[in-house]
Amino acid sequence: MGFLREEDSVFEMLERARGIQDRLVAWRRDVHAHPELGFEEHRTARLVADVLRDRGITVETGIGGTGVVGRLGVGRPGRGGPAVGLRADMDALPIQEANDVPYASQVPGVMHACGHDAHVAMLLGAAELLAGLPDSPEGRPEGRPEGEIRFLFQPSEEVPDAEGRSGAPRMIEEGALDGLDAVLALHVDSNAAAGTVGVRPDAIMAAVDPFSATIIGSGSHSAFPHEGVSPIAILAQVIEAVQSARALRIDPLKPAVIALESVYAGAATGVIPDRVEISGNIRSFDEDVREQLHLELERALCLARVGGGDYRLTIETYSPATRNDPALTELVSSVVREVAGPEALFEPQPRMYGEDFSAMARQVPGVMAFLGIRAGDEPRPLHSSTFDLDESALPVGAAVLAASALRFLRNE
16 A cells, blocks of 8 residues: 555545455454354454454454454553554344345344444454554654554443443453553444444433342232232332433433333232332433432332332443543544545434443543444344444445544644
């Protein structure tokens, strides 16, 4: 590949990315056909490590479980140059794929239904683009500027391990972000037109706190309900209290969700069970709202004691809200305008789903942008068995990641 001058390297990055589109598609389809669940991404990690090593990038494996870290250049505390991380998640979901395509999942009950296969392919593409640039010693404008670009291939974004830790916190604990000055990521957006890129400052994705609870009553024959305490009757009161709390005790201008997702009770005819097991999710953007929702759920469950029963509640603080650093948001926005054109840039609305990238963005300044990958007019939503993407967007994603890293090193 030819050298790029500093003044036009960002502009020409998309053309270079389109030159490797066949490889981007091949990587994406390979990973898609061989999906692996969280902390089980052994094959994917080997593929990633092999590609990075082939491009002359220093590789560490087994980070945070099955994570891979690639290092290009030298950042602090070496020559004193800045250091920026680019992150992609690698895990799939426990979903049976319904698509009839040549690259459909070959693993029963497991599918890349959230676009992590595309995230891996685009970050590998960015690594190839950046590794193809020569070092740029002082006084020579072309090539890669001084500093480090770190490629963070993260395991298990979707689910935590037995200790309640997902891939991002695990990688942080093992030093994957040490010495970084910023971290950037792209997530596919199935609702946005292919090749468009959305980015906005501050809160972009919600805090996610799964909960589970047991409402304890005392069982009885259904012919003699007065001889027991029905946990199902208590559950009805709890649900009403939770919904009332959301409507009456939380600022209506602040997003907040307490979602009940599962209920397990008795199965025998003629028997009122002695307990009900429930689970769900709490979602919010503001920390004060997050704490208030936890408190309101506890208060609602206290109705079990008023009714003569009891309860047990466990709330897991899975991931905080994802907040984009304003300065980095502007940097990525400027790159998108130059790489893909002003018409490709849009400002997404905050989303109520969560992302453990939030842990990285709390460790160092970070930004997560969204790459439109809508394929035709048929809805193919994330986390569905029919999810798929328009692969023409992959070069845009790779180019934006690579060019954003270059812009950061030059402007930092």
